[in-house]
Amino acid sequence: MKVITFDRFKPGVTLETITPHLPEEVANVWRLWKAGIVRENYARADEPGVVIVFEVDSVEEAQRYVNDFPLTKKGFLEWTYVPVTAPLPIEALMDASVDVAEPYDRTR
Template identity: 80%
Template sequence: MKVIAYDRFRPGVTMETITPLLGEEVANVWRLWKLGVVRENYARADEPGVVIVFEVASVDDARRYVSDFPLSKAGYLEWFYLPVQAPLPLESLMDPSVDVAEPYDRTTTR
């Protein structure tokens, strides 16, 4: 399951507040990225913060990973979670005459 998690600074927290922990925070996310737990990581464009796409079994798993982040442990961030899935059945959105039969992958191999 993919879970999109995004954060927001708690009131009174500034970039200066979090700067001492950023190296440790980034290293933690990088370790999870190498494990395949973090699939994507973005800086927010609307305000300071990040958006992380997790590949986990549940929202609770994403919460557990986030709770181990140094900035979360310090109480500097508020997190929000959005579990997402493919909008199935996709075929229902298509023209009924479109061939959606197996095999789905019709690439040729040499």
């Protein structure tokens, strides 16, 4: 299962607050990325923070990894967790006459 997580600075925390701790934070995420646990990592475009997509068995497992992040341990961040899965079989909603056969990519 994929779990999309995103953080938000707690009140009073600024980029200047976290900057000294970023090398350790980034190294931690990089290790998880190399292990196949973190699948995607983005900077937020709407405010300071990150979006991380985990490949894990549960939200609780994602929380265990996030709770081990240096910035989380220091109490600088709060996190939101969104578990996602494959959408319902969309083909089941289509009329039988709709062509969903291979080749799927017909732009070539």
